[in-house]
Amino acid sequence: MLYYLHEMARLSMAPARAMSEGMRFALNSPFNPMVDTPMVRALASTADIFEHLTRSYGKPHWALDTTTIGGEEVAVEEEVLIKRTYCDLLHFKRAQQRDGQRKDPKLLIVAPLSGHYATLVRGTVEAMLPDHDVYITDWRDCRMIPVTQDRFNLNDYIDYLIDFLHVLGPNTHMIAVCQPSVPALAAVSVMSAWGDNCLPASLTMIGGPIDTRKSPTQVNKLAMEHPIEWFERNVVVQVPPPYPGVFRKVYPGFIQLTNFIAMNYERHLESYGQLFDHLVQGDDEAADKKRAFYEEYRAVMDLPAEFYLQTVETVFQKHSLPKGEMIARWHPVLPAHITRTALMCIEGELDDISGIGQTKAALEITPNLADDKKAYMLAKGVGHYGLFNGGKWREKIAPAIKQFIRTHDHEIGAGAKGAAKSSWQGIDRRGGNRRG
Template sequence: MFYQLYELNHAMMAPWRAAADAMRLAYSNPLNPMSHTYMGRAAAAGLEVFERSTRRYGKPTFGLPEAVIDGVPVAVTEKIVWREPFCNLIHFQRALPKSRAADPKVLIVAPMSGHYATLLRGTVEAMLPNSDVYITDWIDARNVPLAEGTFDLDDYIEYIINLLHFLGPDTHVIAVCQPAVPVLAAVAVMEANDDPLSPSSMTLMGGPIDTRINPTAVNKLAEQKPIEWFRDNVVMPVPFPLPGFMRQVYPGFLQLSGFMSMNLDRHLTATKDFFEHLVKNDGDAAEKHRDFYDEYLAVMDLTAEFYLQTVDTVFIRHVLPKGEMMHRGQKVDTTAIRKVALLTVEGENDDISGAGQTQAAQTICTNIPDHMRMHYVQPDVGHYGVFNGSRFRREIAPRISAFHRDHTRSAKPVRRVIKGGKSA
């Protein structure tokens, strides 16, 4: 009933949101003398804060119409090239001259952890100048009818394998946060089966490979509760009249509330600052706040079977680092990975995937040659700084692109020495 009450509350607030938005426009209209007074600006600011605090944020767009490549602006077009009920594959087609040498083909696997793939807009933007970029665009489970069947962690792994088959040889795969485990599992299965289309390299960024190492608040919560607690307390049916009516899901608004509660004081301060920026007519600062929270507050539901299997597999039983993970009856053997180069990236101040959790992939992938592996720790960044922001663009993205260039199947392996930060 909780999900239904949430939807009912949202519907009941709709008239108040509409009224608040209308009054905000009236108070901020330059033809209204009140708009030029402190009282008028404060009223408009308060009304906007109320409207934004009670609205449902829709799926954002990537909004990347061009990229600067070789110093020249180049048009970029989004195209869905592969479709399944729970995922679309988006290709960012760049209008490059045919005479130009091909860039590495890169599959970015976005996290299915409550936010849309557009959370990686900065990741895509930074990779576009040097890569032919594809990204997984996961579908909100509440919009997938029950007739489309279920979707669990095994399906997720299978989707990744199918995507690598679709993209063909010499593909480089990047997993950001949550997909680090299924991507590593998919690559291990492909290598164990001597699959010729296994990727040239995999980059795991801020992912929970082994959450027993430096456990964070998120990890500790999962360990303290049995899987039955999660099934009984956070799994709910999608309410009518949504397309996924009666599908069992982990609602995105619950995931969002959990993330926000971890840094509640920071979000409250940001809201207070936003109000003050509006009152002071500081448009640039206010717009930055809107841009961030338009993305951060846009959430999607996860299928219950995927969520519960992930919690049990990754956070409670730790079966991948223990060598006990299974996929469709086949053991996930990370020691079978021999031909796929491995880059792991962590943030020094990551409070979601603790330091060392991603690096654990280097330990369990024992048969990757030394010249095909690298670990990098970015100083002074938290979880989101691992895949977004100025340090990502300046420090991390160039390392990833260089790693891709050095580790294509057609290129001779090169041992790289990375200066700055912490690398191994």
Template sequence: MDLAYVWYETMRAMLAPARLMADMTRHGLQNPANPLAYSQYLRPLTAACEMFERVTRRYGKPAFGFDNTIVDGVAVPVSERVVWSRPFCNVIAFDRGLVHGPAEPDPKLLIVAPMSGHYATLLRGTVEAMLPNHRVFITDWADARMVPLLDGHFDLDTYIDYLRDIFRDLGPDLHIMAVCQPAVPVLAAVALMEAQESQYVPVSMTLMGGPIDTHRSPTAVNCLAQERGMGWFEQNCITLVPAIYPGVFRRVYPGYLQLSGFMAMNLDRHVTAHNDMFHHLVTGDGESAEKHRDFYDEYLAVMDLTAEFYLQTVQTVFVDRSLPKGEMMHAGTRVDLGAIRRCAILAVEGENDDISGVGQTKAALDLTPNLPAERKAYHLQEEVGHYGVFNGSRYRSVIAPRIARFIREMQGTPTASRYLREVG
């Protein structure tokens, strides 16, 4: 398996001339100066060239691309800046160009993006919905193939250490939104900070579609980990970064494998989407074709994970279920969820989630017996799958307002207010 990445890059290089020729043909056929561009009989050829170019293209890291947001009915500019940086992660702040700030500053919200193969820009819609009423930050995880070996290793313990440092540097009046994979390390990081009685414990955390307890409503992803065992994952999923990247010789779980797994889970849907795209191109339905491009430009842009992080996560979260069993360890210290007494929790799940089944995220509420009931909340969104928990129309119209209301309520509760006065 060590040479799998090399063979993958070799095949891509071999396809490059054909991809270039297809792209040149497409542009030539679409050139307004070419009389053939107006022939309906050549549209299938033009469409085929674009489809071939797209499926053989390497998709780079997308941009968030926010120009502005609407605050109190007024469009204000949005800019990005890095406020925290380590080799494997930057934290980006989205600064809103408010002429006059609100009487009370909007809540600070850190969105912890999943480190599961896609870039943080997959949460563009998640960020966009929260920008009008929050000071938003997001974790921008690095592509492991771009991080030199000299910058050290990165495992689940390192991930938790990063989170604690970020919470400290952005806190104490900080709210957390963990989307999918980070639900476990975020919960663990908060528990460790609570056990140490840290003054930088976040005010609240919203856990969205996260695998807190994969024993509840197990999905195909959960069952695969149980059936295969760690030996299979290490033998079949780990390879070395080729010499063309800064992270050469780093052991990684490559993004192209993760993407293959994602697409295999819903293969019929993706085949249908590409067939529809071909039809849109042939019939000249530019708006529908552009929606397809926008989605797959993001979906097909993937990053590598370090082998140690991937394997430790599979072992801890999916095979051993260490956190719900009370057996999870971090740097020799047991993660005790019973230590959580201050940080409020909102668990959000999707009725049709096929990645984290219903009940897996809600488990966080049951596993924190010492957190007062008034600082716990649960929302089950009907008729949405995993992606719909943090993106799409129901997220914008129902889930995001629910999260915003929860944040405001927890910011203003006596427990939170007293806590903020103590650390302020």
């Protein structure tokens, strides 16, 4: 019923949204003699924000048509390497790579399946493209998948990652952004126990909930306050018509978005106030940046109910991975088996979703991994989103990850290790408490 009410509310706003859009065009028309008066600019800005707030947003475009390599602009082509029911393995193929000129490390970026589209990590891809052969998990909106198709849970997620690593082959590197840190570490643990030849050379986990008992955030506390049956009754609903996934049980993206906004309600209210001021003042560049951020932020997708519920129970309630009690299919998930894959953990000082110490726990539950294959970075003054997008990501975090990858790449490694010692400022190679 909740999803039906949401759709009714969305459709009921359509006439008002259309009127608001028409008013905005009329007020901003060059033929309007009062277009530059304060009152008209305020009315036009109000109409603009109303239309923006009531609009539904589909999957954004990647818009990564080029990258810059050695000062030269290079064309980038999107290529779907594997097509699965719930996810495509997308390859960003660079022109120099097609010509055989580049032999950069293979990098699999595991985008979060937590309510937003994979395009949320566009900044991550953009920063890594010049120096890596980049692949990414491009998740699909569950409401667009017919109920007759396969189900998808946390075990399937781990299976997908193992399959993708087998396709990409040995000496692949992985970056797990937030939520996928758990299935990524699980996949590496299982493959390590197998002695798999396609084991990734390195795994970087960014703001991931490896052990949510450490510095619990509001998100972690909510998961612990209610039994799993409460989540099944209150936040799992059926997809309504006319979506292709009608009657499929999902955790709706609009609930996740509401929770994210509620966590920082005053900050978002202030941000929209700034957008209004930019529009009134005619600061189009600042307004466009603010609008673009929210168009990306408010583009949400539905999650499979079985995946959501299993994740809540396994990761946030039972803490199965750090306890050594997690099972993927019939395979015990034991990080102690990891001896060959280098691990890097990155956390944000101001992260209000994954608290300090939650990601670093991965270094503590891998006792058989050598210290020189472990690295930790605490980014000062950085929140959750800033760990993989924005200025501090580009200037500090991404360069550290690139150096880490090159140091542990099986083909490049030896030549990069010397440089690593002098360039990894703020990173503790043993997983200690040094900050950067």
